[in-house]
Amino acid sequence: MVEVNNIDMDAEPLEMLVNMGPQHPSTHGVFRMVLWIDGEKVVRAESHIGYLHRGSEKLCEGEQYHQIITLFDRLDYISNFNNEMVFCRAVEKLMGIEVPERAEYVRVILCELNRIASHLLFLGTFGLDAGAMTPVMLTFRGRERIQSVFEAISGARMMHNYFRVGGIKEDLPANFEQLVSDLLPDLRADVEEADKLLTYNEVFIARTKGIGVIDTETAVDYGLTGPCLRACGVPYDVRKAEPYSVYDRFDFDVPVGIDGDSWERYYVRVEEMYQSLNIIDQALEQIPSGPVSTLGRRLIRPPKGDVYVRSENPRGEIGVYLVSDGTDKPYRVKVRPPSFCNLSVLEVLLKDTWVADAVIILGSLDIVLGEVDR
Amino acid sequence: MRIVDFFLIILGLLVLFTALSVVVLSLTWLERKFLGRLQRRLGPNRTGPMGLLQPVADAVKLVLKEDILPSSADRAIFWVAPLVVLVPSFMLWVTIPAAENLVLRNVDMGLFYIIAFSVITILGLVLAGWGSANKYGILGGLRSSAQLISYEIPVIMVVIAVAMMAQSLNLIHITNFQLPGIQSITPETARLEAGIQNVPFAVLQPLGMVIFLIAGLAEVGRTPFDIYFAESEIVGGPFVEYSGAHWSVFFLAEYMNTFIIAALTALLFLGGWHGPFNPTSPQWLESLVGVVWFLVKTYFVILVIFWIRGTFPRLRIDQLMAFAWQVVVPLSFANILITGVFMYYGWPWWSLTLMSLTLSSVIGYLIYKHVTAPARKVAEVYNRRRMIERQPRRQAGRQSSGPSAGPEEAVSGG
Numbered sequence: 001m002v003e004v005n006n007i008d009m010d011a012e013p014l015e016m017l018v019n020m021g022p023q024h025p026s027t028h029g030v031f032r033m034v035l036w037i038d039g040e041k042v043v044r045a046e047s048h049i050g051y052l053h054r055g056s057e058k059l060c061e062g063e064q065y066h067q068i069i070t071l072f073d074r075l076d077y078i079s080n081f082n083n084e085m086v087f088c089r090a091v092e093k094l095m096g097i098e099v100p101e102r103a104e105y106v107r108v109i110l111c112e113l114n115r116i117a118s119h120l121l122f123l124g125t126f127g128l129d130a131g132a133m134t135p136v137m138l139t140f141r142g143r144e145r146i147q148s149v150f151e152a153i154s155g156a157r158m159m160h161n162y163f164r165v166g167g168i169k170e171d172l173p174a175n176f177e178q179l180v181s182d183l184l185p186d187l188r189a190d191v192e193e194a195d196k197l198l199t200y201n202e203v204f205i206a207r208t209k210g211i212g213v214i215d216t217e218t219a220v221d222y223g224l225t226g227p228c229l230r231a232c233g234v235p236y237d238v239r240k241a242e243p244y245s246v247y248d249r250f251d252f253d254v255p256v257g258i259d260g261d262s263w264e265r266y267y268v269r270v271e272e273m274y275q276s277l278n279i280i281d282q283a284l285e286q287i288p289s290g291p292v293s294t295l296g297r298r299l300i301r302p303p304k305g306d307v308y309v310r311s312e313n314p315r316g317e318i319g320v321y322l323v324s325d326g327t328d329k330p331y332r333v334k335v336r337p338p339s340f341c342n343l344s345v346l347e348v349l350l351k352d353t354w355v356a357d358a359v360i361i362l363g364s365l366d367i368v369l370g371e372v373d374r
Numbered sequence: 375m376r377i378v379d380f381f382l383i384i385l386g387l388l389v390l391f392t393a394l395s396v397v398v399l400s401l402t403w404l405e406r407k408f409l410g411r412l413q414r415r416l417g418p419n420r421t422g423p424m425g426l427l428q429p430v431a432d433a434v435k436l437v438l439k440e441d442i443l444p445s446s447a448d449r450a451i452f453w454v455a456p457l458v459v460l461v462p463s464f465m466l467w468v469t470i471p472a473a474e475n476l477v478l479r480n481v482d483m484g485l486f487y488i489i490a491f492s493v494i495t496i497l498g499l500v501l502a503g504w505g506s507a508n509k510y511g512i513l514g515g516l517r518s519s520a521q522l523i524s525y526e527i528p529v530i531m532v533v534i535a536v537a538m539m540a541q542s543l544n545l546i547h548i549t550n551f552q553l554p555g556i557q558s559i560t561p562e563t564a565r566l567e568a569g570i571q572n573v574p575f576a577v578l579q580p581l582g583m584v585i586f587l588i589a590g591l592a593e594v595g596r597t598p599f600d601i602y603f604a605e606s607e608i609v610g611g612p613f614v615e616y617s618g619a620h621w622s623v624f625f626l627a628e629y630m631n632t633f634i635i636a637a638l639t640a641l642l643f644l645g646g647w648h649g650p651f652n653p654t655s656p657q658w659l660e661s662l663v664g665v666v667w668f669l670v671k672t673y674f675v676i677l678v679i680f681w682i683r684g685t686f687p688r689l690r691i692d693q694l695m696a697f698a699w700q701v702v703v704p705l706s707f708a709n710i711l712i713t714g715v716f717m718y719y720g721w722p723w724w725s726l727t728l729m730s731l732t733l734s735s736v737i738g739y740l741i742y743k744h745v746t747a748p749a750r751k752v753a754e755v756y757n758r759r760r761m762i763e764r765q766p767r768r769q770a771g772r773q774s775s776g777p778s779a780g781p782e783e784a785v786s787g788g
Contacts, residue, residue, distance in 0.1 A: 018509050026606040040513075040691050129606045131597065131688025137413035203598055203686045206693060355513070356607050356690045 015043055018355075022051045026129050026359045029369030031343075035350070035358060042358055045350035047343065052373040060333035065091055065165060065300035068333065073159040075335065076371040078121055081107070081114040081150075082313045084163035089244060090309040090320040091165045094302040097294055103167035104246045105287040109180060110153070110162070112276040112283070116187065117146040118314035119269045119276075120194070122366045126266055127198050129363035130207050135198045142190030149179050165300050167293030181284055184277060191273050199270060208263040212349045212361035215260060222345040225338050226316025227272065228365060231257035231264035238312040245311075250282045262364035269366070301328050315339050315366055337371040386478045390467055398629040399429035404673070405680050412684040436625075439618035444506060447615065451505030456616070456623035458498030462491045463630040470637055471546050473647045473664030475657065485533050485543040488638070489526075492593070495631070496522045499602065499612045502624070506615035514611020517691060518595070518602035524698040525592035525599075531706035532586045535713045536575055536642050549646035574645040578726050581734040582709050583643040585702055587675070590635035592698070594628065597683040601691055632679060633672070640671035701741055708733055 021032035030051035036044045056075060060068045072083040085107055092099060099107075120143045124136030147157040152173060154162035162169050173179070198204055214224070219232045229236055237254040239247040255271035257264030304326040310319040316338025323332040342365050349361050403418070403426060410417025418425030443452060469484040471477035481487050496519055503515020537543050540551040552574045576583050592599040603611035613624050640646055647664030689697070712733060716726040 016509060016512075018513075025609060037513075040517075127687065131600065131604060131606060132686065133409070133597075134413050134684050137415060141414070197685075198687075201685075201687065203689060207687055207690060354690055354692065356601070356604065356688075359607050 014038070020358065021048075026363065028125065028363070028367060031362075031367065031369055031372070033346075033350075033358065033362070035355065037355055040355050042350050042353050042355060045347050045358065047346050049340075049343070049369070049372050052369045054374070056374045057333055057335060060330060062329065064328050065302070065330065068330070069163060070159070070161050073161055074370055075337065075374060076313060076315065076318075076339065076368045077158060078368050079114045079118040079314045080158055080160050081110045081163065082311070083318065084160070085111055085245075086309060086311045086313075086318050086320050087322075088163045088165050089311065090307055090322045091300060091302060093309055094305060094307045094322060094324055095165070095300070097166050099167055099245075100291045100294060101246075101288045102290045103292040105283050106168055106172060106176075106292065107163060108245055108247065108250075109280055109283045109287075110150070112279045113146050113149065113180070113183075115276050115314045116191070116273050117143045119273050120146075120191070122269055122314075123194050123198070123266070126360075126363045126366075127194075127204075129359050130204055132198060132201070132204065135194045138190060138194040138197065142187050142194075145183055145186055145190070149183050152179055164293060164295070166295035167291070169293075171292050177284055177287065180280065184280060188274075188277055191270070191277070195270050199267065205263060207356075208266060208360055208364070209261060210259070211262045211357050212353070212364060213259060213261045214345060214349065218345065218348065219260065222348075223341040224316070224345060225341065226313065227265055227268040228316065228342045228345075230254065231268045232260035233258055238310055238317050242310070244309075246283075247279075249286065250279045252276075252279050252282075262360050265364040265366075299328055301326070310336070313338055315368065315371070316342060335371075335374060337374065339365075339367040339369075339371045340374075343367050343372055387468075390478055391464065394464065394467060394630060394633075395626070397633055398626055399433070401629045401633060401676065402429045402432065404676070405683075408677060408680045409684050412681065433622065436622040437619050441618040441620055442615070444508070444615050446507040448505040448507065451501050452615075453620070455498050455502035455505055455612075456620045456627075458501055459495055460498075460623050460627040460630075462494040462498075463627045463634065465491050466634055467630075469545065470634070470641070471549070471646070472668050473661040474546060474550070475661050476665060477546065480544065480546055482542075482544050484545040485537060485548070488634075489530055489533065492631075492634075493522075493526060495627070498627075502612035502616070506612070508615050510608040510610070510614045511612050513608050514602045514604075514614070517608075518612060520691070521592060521595070521599065521602055521694060521698075524695060525589045525702070528585050528589040528698070528702045528706040529593060531703070531710055532579075532582045532589070533642070535579060535582050535706075535710045538710070538713050538717060539575065539578065545641055545646075549641050549648070552645040553648045573723065574643060576643040576645075578723060579643070579709065579713070579730050580727070581705065581730040582713075583639065584734060585706050585709065586643065587635075587639060587678075589702060589706075590639065591679065591682065592694070594631040594635055596632065596679055598686040598689050599694060600688055601694055604688055606688075632676065636672045636675035636679065637668070639675045640668060644671045644675075646671070701737075705733075705737055708737075 015036045015038050018035045018037055019032065020035055021027035022030040027033065032048040032051065034046040034048065035042050054074075056071050059071055063071065069084050069087060072087045073080045075083050120139040124139035124143075127133075127135035127139075150160060151157050153176065154160035154169070156162075214228070214232055216232045216234060219229050219234065224232075225236070233256050235254045235256045238244070239252075240254055252275045255268050255275065257268050302324045304324060306321065306323040308319060308321045310317050312318075317336070318338055319336035321332070321334040321336070322330055325331040346362065346365065350358055353361065406428065407417040407425065418428035421427040421431045443449065466488050468478045469481045469487055471480065499518040499522070500515040503511040503513070503518070536548060540548040542548055542551070591597075595602055601607075603613055608614070613621060616624060647668040649663070649667035649670075652660065652663055652667070709730070712726065712729045716729065
């Protein structure tokens with residue numbers, strides 16, 4: 001029994017170990033955080049990954065180049081087109097192929113639409129993490145609209161498998177421009193609606209402003225990229241820093257944050273959606289007609305060599321290091337996934353926070369476990 | 375007690391329970407439909423006309439589900455906790471009148487009884503959290519005890535202010551007191567009535583009503599105070615291990631409590647069953663119209679509660695406790711103070727309204743300024759951000775800092 005007279009007042013506080021995940025509604029997949037909590041405070045945190053490991057990189061070594069595109073679809077399953085894009089670019093770079101103009105524009109349009117879809121998903125689920133149930137309903141409507149356009153174009157709502165080395169799979173439906181330009185006003189309205197509801201909501205700001213602050217040095221040290229880095233005030237965007245595809249032909253801004261907290265990470269993403277809408281607008285004006293593929297349905301056999309290509313995914317910079325031994329299958333494919341690198345800063349952020357903030361911080365990093373575990 | 379009385383009581387309880395179950399079913403449907411409309415969806419529309427049978431489908435599904443007892447749970451505590459939550463919320467209804475003649479037992483200490491019984495709910499939540507031997511459950515149970523005890527105080531204080539005005543703890547007296555032209559209830563109130571004009575307490579004590587609604591929201595754990603079963607953090611808190619029928623008992627209690635808060639707001643502040651059109655001649659018609667008025671007011675308050683739920687995120691526990699002890703509790707004391715001053719000096723009725731409104735607007739403004747300080751800072755930042763950094767096109771990434779100094783794109787071999 002408890003000895004009442006013998007209470008050690010200097011005793012170390014009792015820590016309780018809480019397993020958050022892998023089955024937890026706010027871990028965005030099968031991520032597991034082990035939290036040592038003292039009352040409502042997180043003393044220490046540890047992240048465990050690997051629950052979704054499928055060995056994608058190893059699988060790539062046994063597949064032909066065109067079959068790998070499917071595997072890349074499943075890395076970051078929220079932004080499939082962006083993933084296909086980076087892999088196709090890597091192979092094209094290795095082979096030294098030029099992609100037809102029209103195909104480049106189509107790729108950019110689809111990638112930016114996918115970026116909006118991904119950020120919309122983030123906006124909704126971040127609201128859910130904070131306890132607001134309405135934004136997710138509003139954002140999913142916009143996301144659904146985008147996905148039906150994707151379906152009309154590629155035949156699938158997700159996992160499109162549409163980009164090809166040297167272009168895209170086939171020419172677009174005849175009303176492609178119409179489809180996308182019809183989509184844009186509605187999409188803008190959806191984004192604005194969710195933005196208005198959540199961004200300056202007092203309770204939302206009280207929950208997210210000043211929570212999970214990353215200073216610029218830490219962000220750079222941990223290799224954060226994408227919105228998580230830009231929220232700290234570093235205007236680094238691969239689309240600007242090292243323009244690929246036709247991104248140098250568009251006029252767009254790189255939104256940056258100031259404080260580097262959860263709210264800034266949220267807000268940078270909201271601003272990015274508006275920028276993406278602008279890019280799509282411009283791309284629709286400039287899109288030329290012509291062929292969409294240089295290679296056609298040919299077996300890909302790049303020359304011997306290696307290549308590193310990076311591009312800007314919704315979650316940050318994705319890099320692909322591709323080694324070819326001259327056969328129809330790559331010797332090695334190494335992916336530098338943005339979510340994985342962004343996630344590494346979590347343990348630092350979670351020190352001495354509230355349990356409720358742990359969810360907010362994890363949500364603000366916007367990880368996709370398919371990409372973290374690969 | 376005659377045996378007939380006993381059976382009458384049992385019958386009354388049965389009728390009450392049935393009526394409450396119907397109310398709860400209607401509430402679940404209303405919440406889904408209303409939230410759906412708020413979120414620009416249709417809400418349930420497949421089961422029956424306008425999805426009216428959705429609650430029935432839910433109930434059937436819940437009852438048919440397997441009731442799981444976790445292997446490490448404390449069996450007795452685990453099974454008894456739902457009842458500890460449900461029984462008090464049901465017992466409260468014994469003394470809540472739906473119309474002047476429509477109450478199971480008119481207790482003179484009605485408000486005292488209601489407050490005393492509603493506190494027991496906390497015990498049930500802590501038991502549920504503890505008994506399920508789940509860490510989220512324990513966290514939720516502790517959160518609920520802290521939250522509910524803190525917000526019990528402003529509820530009591532507001533109720534005291536109302537009781538001071540009406541000079542009674544009897545709900546029927548309090549409600550009748552808000553009807554113009556009512557006869558004296560007690561000699562003490564005769565002097566008061568001269569100045570009071572018998573208007574609904576919402577007019578006399580707007581501050582009291584706001585505090586009551588806020589604290590009531592926290593009492594029943596609805597957004598933005600739903601931290602003790604916060605789904606995205608502690609996955610349902612005390613209810614995390616419950617399933618099937620036992621979970622639905624919690625669910626029932628939660629909606630009953632919501633209904634109680636709304637009903638009490640209607641009774642204490644909005645004039646209960648009194649309305650512009652109120653016949654007095656046949657008693658049954660009077661009761662019927664009274665019930666309709668009562669339900670209209672109650673459902674109005676409930677819709678406000680749902681509206682808040684559809685709009686706000688959830689507070690954090692420290693923000694919640696700070697709000698309770700630094701804002702709501704002092705304000706509820708101030709509410710008693712101005713009521714006492716008003717009654718002691720016998721000022722005209724509108725002076726209390728004025729005082730209450732002034733106090734609530736001044737304090738409300740100060741709180742708003744304090745709470746939204748980060749928000750305003752954000753807005754300034756937003757204005758500054760209009761000057762987003764524009765980089766010249768085709769400029770290579772900043773080489774000095776940032777991960778742009780990564781490996782260069784390179785093709786080798788060939």
